[in-house]
Amino acid sequence: MFGRHHHHHHGRWGQGDEHYGRHPFGFHGHHHGPRGRGGRMGRFFDHGDLRFVVLKLIAEKPSHGYELIKAIETAAGGAYTPSPGVVYPTLTLLEELGYVTASEAGGGKKLYTITAEGEAFLASNEQPVRSLFERMAEAASASAAFSPQILRARENIKTALRLKLHGQLTAEQIAAVAKVLDDAAAAIEAV
Numbered sequence: 001m002f003g004r005h006h007h008h009h010h011g012r013w014g015q016g017d018e019h020y021g022r023h024p025f026g027f028h029g030h031h032h033g034p035r036g037r038g039g040r041m042g043r044f045f046d047h048g049d050l051r052f053v054v055l056k057l058i059a060e061k062p063s064h065g066y067e068l069i070k071a072i073e074t075a076a077g078g079a080y081t082p083s084p085g086v087v088y089p090t091l092t093l094l095e096e097l098g099y100v101t102a103s104e105a106g107g108g109k110k111l112y113t114i115t116a117e118g119e120a121f122l123a124s125n126e127q128p129v130r131s132l133f134e135r136m137a138e139a140a141s142a143s144a145a146f147s148p149q150i151l152r153a154r155e156n157i158k159t160a161l162r163l164k165l166h167g168q169l170t171a172e173q174i175a176a177v178a179k180v181l182d183d184a185a186a187a188i189e190a191v
Contacts, residue, residue, distance in 0.1 A: 045132075050082065050090050052129045053136075055118055058100055062113040065091055075133065077140025078151055094118070157184075 045053070057063060057071050065088055073081040091112055094100045099118030105111040114122075122129060164177060
């Protein structure tokens with residue numbers, strides 16, 4: 001890549017250069033994070049920062065892509081959730097760079113494990129990696145909405161709803177579920 005894309009091949013209409021228009025870490029322009037889910041943390045990571053976070057998490061524990069998304073969300077206290085459209089290209093890049101290896105873990109899932117090259121890359125970027133995790137910890141502590149108690153309670157509601165709505169409900173049951181949710185909303189507003 002060393003600047004090849006800066007050479008203009010006259011008469012070829014830039015053939016072969018299109019892929020340089022995309023940022024190699026899955027980011028485009030300034031649109032960091034998933035639309036509508038990043039909130040004020042939408043600019044949480046700058047270009048390429050996510051690869052440090054993902055690699056550090058894999059170094060601590062070999063993981064699947066979905067586990068990494070959850071781990072980043074937890075580290076940021078729920079203030080930022082990376083989309084699969086950002087995390088999976090980052091994992092592909094890390095694999096291409098030789099920093100992680102992917103092994104089939106069944107069910108179409110890949111388990112990512114750090115390599116010696118990945119460990120060396122992390123070690124040479126120790127300060128920026130530490131800064132990123134400190135920033136996520138600050139976001140987590142500054143955001144009461146994402147306290148562990150509230151996150152747990154919210155997950156409980158989502159799970160109960162999913163289980164209840166999975167089956168056939170009578171009109172009375174639907175009305176009862178809606179009333180419980182409305183009552184909870186009113187109670188939260190009154191806190």
